[in-house]
Amino acid sequence: MTHRVALLGLFVVVGGAALALPGRDYHPTWYVGAMSNWNAREMPLxxxxxxxxxxxxxxxxxGVNADRDATGYKREVVKVSVKAQLKLNLGPGGGWAGRIYPVK
Known part of the structure; x- marks a missing residue:
């Protein structure tokens, strides 16, 4: 059985932070990632x-001390809608990763 996959991808670099949003046409799950340089920043998604x-x-x-301890992170589960705008808080040398999926 052969599956054909079409990928939709965005890649944006904003002030030292990179954000990628790949998604598949047959699966409504989105994977999101952001990275910062050594400046803390806040980015809207x-x-x-x-x-x-x-x-x-x-x-x-x-996490609170992510600029000194790379193992410091926090996991959260939040509700999202098409009208939402998530706030990505990136610490110095930090990052953000998420998986957005439909609720059944």
Whole structure:
């Protein structure tokens, strides 16, 4: 059995932070990643590319001392909709990763 996969990808570099949003046409799950340089920053993530309906996001973000201890992170699960705008808080040398998927 052969599967044909079409990928939709965005890659944006903003002030030292990189954000990638790849998604598949047959699966509505999105994987999101952001990285910072040694400057702390806050970035908005517009969720308008999601389809209609309710979504959840599993998020891994920088912990309190992430600039001194790379093992410091926090895991969260949040509700997301197409109208949502997530706030990505990136610590110095930090990052952010998430998986956004539809709620059944």
């Amino acid at each position: 517009n969720c308008s590319l999601l389809g209609d309906g309710a979504y959840e996001a599993v998020i891994f973000r920088d």
